[in-house]
Amino acid sequence: MTTITPDPVLTAAAVARLASVWKSVATAEEVGPVISCVEADTLAAVFLAVGDKDSAKAWISEHSANDPGCEGHDEGHDEEPLMSTTTVVHALTCTACGSNGVQPAVREWANCTNCNHGMSLSEAMTCGCDGYDCVPRPAAPYAPEPGEEYTYPLSDYARATARALGAGWDTESSYLGAWGLIFTTDVRVSLRLYVDGEGSTGDPMIQDRHTGDEYLVPAERLPEGAPRTKDEMHEWGKALALFVLSLGL
Incomplete structure (x- = not known):
């Protein structure tokens, strides 16, 4: 498998271009209500990455106010990001290689940054959240078969x-x-x-x-x-x- 090393200069330019194209308030009003919570948070993270806090808040606001399935987002303070990208990474695990380097893509899809494997977001979920507010799922009850836990009396x-x-x-x-x-x-x-x-x-x-x-x-x-x-x-x-x-x- 060929490993592609991202160019930091090109990556920064691409992020800046993406933020510039999607910062429109009219676009936020039209698209915000129909995107998923993960997508809204991901766009907000892009805006925060280029220092555009106003656009980040606008997208979260339009999404939260108009998406009936949204349970709310933490809009944070000026010194804090709207979301934690760390919890997104650690809330998802690749079904192919087991890496935590999984990033949500479009709609309910996710891609592994380690092996490039694609999977549905629900398949990658390892917690009880939507990938932005990680809350571990309750562990399954421990119920070993007789003699499985302790072999000898x-x-x-x-x-x-x-x-x-x-x-x-x-x-x-x-x-x-x-x-x-x-x-x-x-x-x-x-x-x-x-x-x-x-x-x-x-x-x-x-x-x-x-x-x-x-x-x-x-x-x-x-x-x-x-x-x-x-x-x-x-x-x-x-x-x-x-x-x-x-x-x-």
């Missing part, structure tokens, strides 16, 4: 820990594997592995069942992310076993 973590500790250690599972016991076969050490349901982060905890003492397992001593394979669970078991041994019980 907590009792499996306890079992992996006992295996890593070696001979003389055993485990028992609670109902549904909600927590697990880790203990020596002579019951000299008896620990409960569970998750702190009252804490702010839901950290793994180990409780000495003889004394009632509780120990938070630091996140930095654990593998990153919940295990999804036997090998990953083995690494978790080794990390938890090292923490148990560090307690000196």
Whole structure:
């Protein structure tokens, strides 16, 4: 694909020419009511780019006052633009290359400045606005299938820990594997592995069942992310076993 680098001098001249041709108040009165909100804001941005605030306000005014589908535009102050071109760019995403460099064209069409792909404006939309006042769409509810978010119950973590500790250690599972016991076969050490349901982060905890003492397992001593394979669970078991041994019980 051939990449075309815009000439800044020619671009500035073209913008100035466009503003000069479209600055007519009569044209604004005739065309303003029938163009889309995105088109009105884009024209306003062209006028602002050449310092013509009056024409920008005139186009927005004619469009807003006469388009029954328009919900209004922020006309701003003399020191501020009528629109934010940044929100336009970031409200749209190319359906071909995924770039945010998408600009509205005519009517309900948009073009990608990165790969030159054309698409309808609705296809490119990644927010809940019309491309000029970006409001993110509510995220779809997170509803993973059973076993998709967490592959193993907590009792499996306890079992992996006992295996890593070696001979003389055993485990028992609670109902549904909600927590697990880790203990020596002579019951000299008896620990409960569970998750702190009252804490702010839901950290793994180990409780000495003889004394009632509780120990938070630091996140930095654990593998990153919940295990999804036997090998990953083995690494978790080794990390938890090292923490148990560090307690000196």
